[in-house]
Amino acid sequence: DSGVTQTPKHLITATGQRVTLRCSPRSGDLSVYWYQQSLDQGLQFLIQYYNGEERAKGNILERFSAQQFPDLHSELNLSSLELGDSALYFCASSVGGENIQYFGAGTRLSVL
């Protein structure tokens, strides 16, 4: 168990809908990262937050947004969902300056 908690484990929704994925980092970790894993794109970095502030942005679509709350949990919001958004979404956390990231078990999103 990495100590990173992601909910829900599975999410099934329809095209055009909006969903929110939640991540609780390991105790004491200030940084949260979001990744998308799909069969055709592999594991892609989406965005990083550090202590509530956006720190780095990767291949994140404009339809997607994230935030990190004062208690350090993070949410990834996906809107106007398309079939191609179906993927595993992982959250990872790290202490901050440390480069080791610990991954959650992921949320599997199916857009029908």
Added chain:
Amino acid sequence: AQSVTQPDIHITVSEGASLELRCNYSYGATPYLFWYVQSPGQGLQLLLKYFSGDTLVQGIKGFEAEFKRSQSSFNLRKPSVHWSDAAEYFCAVVNTGNQFYFGTGTSLTVIP
């Protein structure tokens, strides 16, 4: 730009045989390198990391990896594979902004 190449999409080995998974990276400075393992339905678990120093690094579960700057490689090895090692293996490089770049992964099948 940073990138990671894992040339082998899928590898099959017999239980008890030795294993080597290849990883080549592209990064301008001294890289921070990682190997992660992903079991079916699970998140990514850190196997080992290289930051600096000894180029042969030991990880969990009997894995080791050797950093070779001249070949831009960071290959993962295990002397004797166990059936429980069957999983997906990811090599990653991280930049100074703590952004991870993952390879496309190597799927390992272990036959009895």
